Amino acid sequence: MSCFTFKIIILGCKELKCTTLNFRSAIHLEVPSKNEICFCWPELKSLKMSRLEAKKPPLFVSEPLTKDTVSQSLSLLSGILKSCYGPAGRLKQLHNGVGGYVCTTSQSSAILSRLSVSHPVLSVLTASVQNHISRFSDCGLFTAILCCSLVENFKSLNVASCTVIKISKHLLSLCMDYLKSEACGCRVSVDFSSLEALLCLVRSVLTSKPACMLNKPEVDHLTTLILKAFMFTVPCHVETNAVLGKCIIVPVKGRRVVDSTVLPGLLIETPDTQLAKPLAVKRTCSNMIKIALFCVSMSGDLSNPEEGTITVPYGISLEMSELNQLLNVGKQLVNDEVGLVVCQKVIHPSLKQYLKENHVITVDRAGLSLMEPLSRMTGSKPIASIHSLSPSCYGSLKDMRIEKFASKHFVHLIPNDTVVCSLILCNRNETAWDELKRACETAEHVLQLTIKEPLALLGGGCTETHLASYIRHKSCSLSTSSFKDIDCSRTQYQLVADGFCRSLESVACSLNHDDGEILTDMVYGHCWFVPSGFPSVSNWSDLVSKCGCGINGNTENLNWRLLQGQFGSPIIQGCPKDPSVKVADFLTLDCFAAKCSGLQVALETANLILDLSYIIEDQN
Amino acid sequence: MAFRDVNARRHIGLQQLSSLALAGRTLLGPMKSCKFIVDESTNQSTLICSAVRLIESLDLTSAAGQLLNETIQAQNKEFKTGMSTLLFLIGAWSNAVLECLQQNVPVSAIVSVMSEGLNSCCERVQCLQISTHDVNKELCSSSVRPNAFKSKTCQIGHDDLLNPQIFLHFQKDISAPEEVIPINSCPQQEDDCNFNKCLVSPLTGFGSIASLVKPAGDKSTSVISGSGVTASSCNRQKLTHSRYFSTLGKSHFSSQQGNFQGYLSGQCECYGLGHLAMTLSHGNQTSMKLLQSIVAYQQERAECSGSSRFNIAEIVTCCLLGLPESYSCVSPGFVTLVSPEQATVIKYFEDKPLRILLMDGDLTEQYRHLGFNRPCNVRTVLEHPSLQEVRAGDLWLSSMLDILISFKVNLVLVKGNVCENLMERCIANSILVIGSVTRDVLCAFGEVTSAQPVTYLTQLNASCVGSGAQVELWEACDGRAMDLGELVPVGIKVRGVPLLTAVLTTTVASKMQLIEDQFWTLVYRLHHALNDEKVFLGGGAVELLCLSHIQMLAEQPLQPANKNTVKEFHNPWLAASATEYKSVVLQALASGWKQYLSVVMCNTAKAASELEACTLVDHHLKKAAESGSPSAYILKGFRRGDLLRGGSGPFADHGEGLKVYDNVTAKTEAWRRALDSVLLVLQTDAEIITGPKRNQLLNSHVSSEFMFL
Secondary structure, X not given: OOOOOEEEEEEEOOOHHHHHHHHHHHHOOOOOHHHEEEEEEOOOOOHHHHHHOOOXXXXXXXXXXXXXXXXXXXHHHHHHHHHHOOOOOOEEEEXXXXXXXXXXXXXXXXXXXXXXXXXXXXXXXXXXXXHHHHHHOOOHHHHHHHHHHHHHHHHHOOOOHHHHHHHHHHHHHHHHHHHHOOOOOOEEEOOOOOOHHHHHHHHHHHHOOHHHOOOHHHHHHHHXXXXXXXXXXXXXXXXXXXOOOEEEEEEEEOOOHHHOEEEEOEEEEEOOOOOOOOOOOOOOOOOOEEEEEEOOOEOOOOOOOOOOOEXXXXXXXXXXXXXXXXXXXXXXXXXXXXOEEEEOOOEOHHHHXXXXXXXXXXXXOOOHHHHHHHHHHHOOOOEOOOOOOOHHHOEEEOEEEEEEEOOEEEEEEEOOOOOEEEEEEEEOOHHHHHHHHHHHHHHHHHHHHHHHOOEEEEOOOHHHHHHHHHHHHHHHOOOHHHHHHHOOOHHHXXXXXXXXXXXXXXXXXXXXXXXXXXXXXOOOOOEEEEEOOOXXXXXXXXXXXXXXXXXXXXXXXXXXEEOXXXXXXXXXXXXXXXXXXXXXXXXXXEEHHXXXXXXXXXXXXXXXXXXXXXXXXXXX | OEEEEXXXXXXXXXXXXXXXXXXXXXXXXXXXXXXXXXXXXXXXXXXXXXXXXXXXXXXXXXXXXXXXXXXXXXXXXXXXXXXXXXXXHHHHXXXXXXXXXXXXXXXXXXXXXXXXXHHHHHHHHHHHEEEHHHHHHHHHHHOOOOOHHHHHHHXXXXXXXXXXXXXXXXXXXXXXXXXXXXXXXXXXXXXXXXXXXXXXXXXXXHOOOOEEEOOOOOOOOOOOOOOOOOOOOOXXXXXXXXXXXXXXXXXHOOOOOOOOOOOOOOOOOOOOOHHHHHHHOOOOHHHHHHHHHHHHHHHHHHHHHOOOOOOXXXXXXXXXXXXXXXXXXXXXXXXXXXXXXXXXXXXXXXXXXXXXXXXXXXXXXXXXXXXXXXXXXXXXXXXXXXXXXXXXXXXXXXXXXXXXXXXXXXXXXXXXXXXXXXXXXXXXOOOEEEOOOOHHHHHHHHHHHOOOOEOOHHHOOHHHOEEEEEEXXXXXXXXXXXXXXXXXXXXXXXXXXXXXXXXXXXXXXXXXXXXXXXXXXXXXXXXXXXXXXXXXXXXXXXXXXXXXHHHHHHHOOOOHHHHOOOOOOOOHHHHOOOXXXXXXXXXXXXXXXXXHXXXXXXXXXXXXXXXXXXXXXXXHHHHHHHOOOHHHHHHHHHHHOOOOOOOOHHHHHHHHHOOOEEEHHHHHHHHHHHHHXXXXXXXEEEEEEOOXXXXXXXXXXXXXXXXXX
């Protein structure tokens, strides 16, 4: 018995453990506990209530994949995701149907986070894609489309699912070995001494999100900015364990994209009343500005939201005593020659007034997201209590000034040695800004992943078709002993490998959204696009100009064939060649780490879904 | 989750955009026709004359409608001008794109050709920019007769009525200004009463073809045709229909000119920014005169202090309902409305300098600064029953009053609300407290009086209180007593305060909002012109050049822009199919501007029909192409003042002396935003409805339109 069975058990939050045990004993199945996937529904919160109710029997569904509703939902989800893919992808308007904010997007992170899927099988899929997105930001759609495609293709094969799983794992290892080898024909190494490949990586991310509404000059402008921002976050003096800094995105909505800019240091938005005049900052003897950073509210309210009632005799004001405590803190700050006080939350107006009279600048409502970079940048420790103030908590700044963008005023904090920078991001309206922000964060993340592993994969569908060509070639030339190891026949292996390759190719085909043909060539195994309106009999070499990633031109006869609709006809595939030219300028490049992970996640999730035999749903 | 496919051959989203935008056609150009928006459920109607107000009043629950709203609001927030252009172009381009879809043009081709086409046009029209410096110089050099414009304005207006004394004479015959309309409902008076036109002139903006708009998809509203209005002084924005509603004839509405008597009418038009303001006013004389006064004041101040020449933060408006429009003027200092009780305090002030206090929150006992969380679990116990007589509220009132009195404060400006009891006690102690004062005003007073804004009165110390303020009852230019019923205008001045208040007057309540909006639009136009440091030639010149440029692009061989760049970022997924459909898509882009020009010409009555207007545009395009240099042809036409036959709209009569200019950034941004929204909707193929609405849809009759996940 080599197959084991996965279970999905959907439970109320607090009864997770005991109910799991009940099920186990009731069903008498030995399930290795690490293979259990538990979903907790937030609505079943109250432990007390659920115990009082009479329990309903759990709903038990066997062979969920054979059900029509599942395959319909799966193909709908796959259709939605495929239609979003690539620079010409179609957008989705996400809204609640009763007015209010409409999110126009084609990004997997935005769609999946808002999508509520009703079926557990789809939940498994979306959850693992979202997990991938949270770790890599990029290649979410690739992962999801590939996963759907794999499930659909493998399901239609007449091969036992455990065999499919074993073969597909073998295929995955072939792919990963190839991608990690020097001989890999679909990857380029990224040279950090020149900008070209880095610019290509960023540009590819930006152009693949059409809802950002960028034109060419705007893409160029933002690409440079994002790269510049990334450069700021790389520390100048690298010790043994270098840590990348952080780029904070500052929203300025309603402006043109070309008004975006990047500044070293941090920007904190402030109302302009108090800081209209030029700043005179108190400095220490070493000409630095001493800064105190508070992460506790200094608004003077009672900061203990505990249960119970406080009884106060008439005439005693708790507010006054709180304020007096705050003013004592103020006195100490003044004595310690602090020049700038930044508070995550609100500072009481009286304390502000006191500090101002003593020439201390106050900035409040900085927000939680700025605290970590602020503390890192200034070397100060966030002060969490107004009762104990240790001078060792203070940090220092080189300079500060007031900047004005659009109608907003910002305090610009400039550190000595910056690894923190601010990207002032502008776009014309809310929807497009939100989309652009997600794209910029993805691009930033892609650069961070690339500096760890200086490789990139060819984009525009070329990696997918190239990999498919490689697998087709490899699966034909596999030795008989390997089939024995996997415990399958050559035919079974061929069938599964074909399904795997078709899934990869269907991802490349998803890039095409208007009528037209997708081709691949027999030499490099790259992906080519022919616009609609030409008879398919005509000579392909007259119609193609460049491959999807832009590395190959139409210079020699590359022996093109249609990518779709080759069912039945076995393709004799030579090993795809590595394009001789590897100059990486104006190429479409994808993040290596993200795509490798996407490939693995897609296959493993597809295997998991294929292997589902029961769904047990707690109806309580 | 529910999912609806919108990308049939007839794109639902684009159709929604186009039908929503249709409502804004008459708001285009310098001659706008106003609209009534009637809400049948409450029987209230709103008079609107701008795209922003139109969109605010419509029921926009659809996703495309929501996007449209967002786009218009964003333009309004950034520029305060160009919203009608934006709305119109969204409609025109949606239609054009729908036609492209009918012809099976792929979406990616439409997107790439249109956005590159617009880019190219925006670059091309740069030759029609003129620096603001040159605009001012132009007048000084060209107008040997500097009063040419002025005298003509006076001719068009009614000379006799420009004298406020005469005006007042007529005004006395009529018992109340609100009763203007009944007079006009008697047609026989029209011929012999010269003043008729002047009295009706506040209604001018309603136009002769005021029509009603029905919010799309809102079944509770209806369309009522007809024109005219009655004023309801108790409700400024909403109108109720009266029996006069349908009796007013078109002929009662005179042209816009001649209804204004400027407060500072004696100044020279060629002085500084005044001319620029005039060229940007697009025929709105009332606002223009006010703005010219403001510019003159600020310029004078700038020469003394060296501050910037035009500062928008130093301008405030005060709306006075019940005075004729001719009383609109600019007053130095801060003019605001107070209750008659508050006004009585002013008598005690006489002319002595007042001590002023600024508060940046509410002045109430309950108010706490933002971010202060009220503790919910504190119980106060009273230990000495003898104190019971003193109510807690009274304690607060008297202690606050004590503070004010001990610091000898006479005037308190509060950003938020003021406790009514405290207000009464203050009045009794001759302290004037004014609430709802904007931050800019507080700042301006803070700067000149050295008062520091405080949040609580308990914070007060001697250094927070400023001095030197003066308060007086505001008087109209002819000293006419202000009997406006409930509220009294007062003027607050401090020596050196940079604030200027534009006092906007009208006798028609429903028009107040329009007048204020129009004033701010013009103020912002000048502001943006100075920021851009350049303006576009107006009167359709820019749009005409765009049309001629597109004609040239369509005839050009493929991808001319890319040839000179050796390496270009390659994107086969976007570029491949574009070339084939180039001319079809470019024509679609051009149709937006062509319709724009023809509708503006129709609205200004320069063409009888859109067809006639289109023919005229085509004629000019042909001549421009024949001339060899379209930009030179257009420039020549503009200089002669006969671009698109004759000058532009209301200025046609002024002859060669006057040119019309437009904002550069606001205009090109409106184009870009319009195209962006259309393309965003075009590229959308599905709506995904999340949340509880899903179950409703599942059970509703439209559930067949949706797919459920």
